[in-house]
Amino acid sequence: MKIQDANLSGKTVIIRCDYNVPINDNKISDDTRIKASLKTINYVLESANKVILLSHMGRIKTKEDTKKYSLRLVSERLSELLNKKVAFCNYDDDINKVIDENKIILFENTRFFDLDNKKESNCDLELSKYFASFGDIFINDAFGTCHRKNASNVGISKFLPSYNGFLVMDEINMLNNVKNDPKKPYIVIMGGAKVSDKISLIENIIKKADKLIISGGMAFSFLKIQNINVGKSIVDPDSFDFCREILSKHVDKIVLPLDVYVSKKFENGEKTLRNITDINDDEMALDVGEKTIDLYKNIINDANTIFFNGPVGVFEFENFSYGTKELLKMLKEKEDKVYIGGGDSLSAIKKFNISFKNVSTGGGASLEYIEGNKLPGIFEGE
Numbered sequence: 554m555k556i557q558d559a560n561l562s563g564k565t566v567i568i569r570c571d572y573n574v575p576i577n578d579n580k581i582s583d584d585t586r587i588k589a590s591l592k593t594i595n596y597v598l599e600s601a602n603k604v605i606l607l608s609h610m611g612r613i614k615t616k617e618d619t620k621k622y623s624l625r626l627v628s629e630r631l632s633e634l635l636n637k638k639v640a641f642c643n644y645d646d647d648i649n650k651v652i653d654e655n656k657i658i659l660f661e662n663t664r665f666f667d668l669d670n671k672k673e674s675n676c677d678l679e680l681s682k683y684f685a686s687f688g689d690i691f692i693n694d695a696f697g698t699c700h701r702k703n704a705s706n707v708g709i710s711k712f713l714p715s716y717n718g719f720l721v722m723d724e725i726n727m728l729n730n731v732k733n734d735p736k737k738p739y740i741v742i743m744g745g746a747k748v749s750d751k752i753s754l755i756e757n758i759i760k761k762a763d764k765l766i767i768s769g770g771m772a773f774s775f776l777k778i779q780n781i782n783v784g785k786s787i788v789d790p791d792s793f794d795f796c797r798e799i800l801s802k803h804v805d806k807i808v809l810p811l812d813v814y815v816s817k818k819f820e821n822g823e824k825t826l827r828n829i830t831d832i833n834d835d836e837m838a839l840d841v842g843e844k845t846i847d848l849y850k851n852i853i854n855d856a857n858t859i860f861f862n863g864p865v866g867v868f869e870f871e872n873f874s875y876g877t878k879e880l881l882k883m884l885k886e887k888e889d890k891v892y893i894g895g896g897d898s899l900s901a902i903k904k905f906n907i908s909f910k911n912v913s914t915g916g917g918a919s920l921e922y923i924e925g926n927k928l929p930g931i932f933e934g935e
């Protein structure tokens with residue numbers, strides 16, 4: 554159900570946005586998400602009578618958290634960007650009065666309701682009904698929370714005609730290039746720390762991928778089960794059986810590091826280059842080496858679709874950022890064919906200041922979508 558299918562004329566339209574923006578020293582330090590919401594809001598304003606905006610911010614566990622995570626600053630920034638008044642409705646204000654008196658209203662952080670038995674996060678029925686009572690039509694435009702069943706994105710949709718906004722649809726169209734029919738050769742680069750977080754992703758993706766580059770901390774579980782000494786490198790013993798099975802079935806597709814930079818401690822300290830079979834007992838591998846990067850280069854050069862998920866080293870430490878930085882530089886040259894989603898890949902591209910066209914903003918949501926899971930916040934059908 555797309556936003557263009559909705560008859561918005563004269564209606565009060567509720568839009569669930571993703572205004573989970575970083576705030577430092579009482580200022581919004583990155584307003585990308587606010588800017589990204591303008592397309593849907595402006596479209597709705599062309600014909601609707603009123604617009605009510607809902608969003609979460611941060612996690613609310615104690616009353617103290619409500620001071621840190623108010624959306625008031627967002628209403629001020631949004632008002633500047635839209636060049637229109639955006640009324641802010643506090644948690645304890647009379648919402649009906651605020652709606653009567655204004656055209657555009659941002660309601661306070663929906664997770665403030667988590668203080669009362671986690672009603673927002675647990676998709677409480679009464680709270681969902683309450684949110685639905687604000688308007689006539691619901692539009693979900695918060696892709697990052699589409700995999701979660703909350704009152705303000707999924708619960709509310711049980712009570713109102715519901716549609717997906719432009720941001721959610723753009724993100725889905727982008728991810729469909731990887732999910733449905735990736736142009737071959739299709740290669741996937743998976744890094745990050747733990748295998749167990751990515752088991753279902755690996756299982757699903759390996760069926761379609763021509764090559765799966767397993768890198769970062771994850772690689773060492775796959776090496777260890779082949780009796781390679783990985784020293785003190787991170788391993789995930791609970792996933793060893795899974796690693797064995799996937800390796801035995803898909804040995805020709807899986808690519809593991811050939812050389813690594815090791816350290817004696819998990820810190821931004823001295824580094825030594827080792828062949829993958831030469832790691833000593835007291836060493837841990839924190840980055841990939843030049844030979845491995847050359848290998849990646851050959852594979853990437855031939856690829857027509859590349860999905861990148863997770864850094865290939867501890868890029869947060871300057872001395873171990875080589876592999877991730879080199880890889881991102883290579884990927885930048887094939888930008889049109891590269892899709893980036895999930896977890897720390899976004900932090901890595903920000904850190905190295907390399908921009909990409911096809912970046913999914915929703916970490917967990919993008920991975921679940923690519924795995925083929927139905928996301929409760931995506932409203933299918935006509």
Ligand code: AMP
Pocket residue numbers: 744745746747750768769770771787838839840862863864865866867868869895896897898
């Ligand atoms: P993820 O959130 O699963 O993408 O994991 C990202 C984290 O994996 C980053 O914080 C990296 O520092 C970490 N990581 C990457 N390579 C390694 C490695 N060789 N050893 C330990 N952690 C790693």
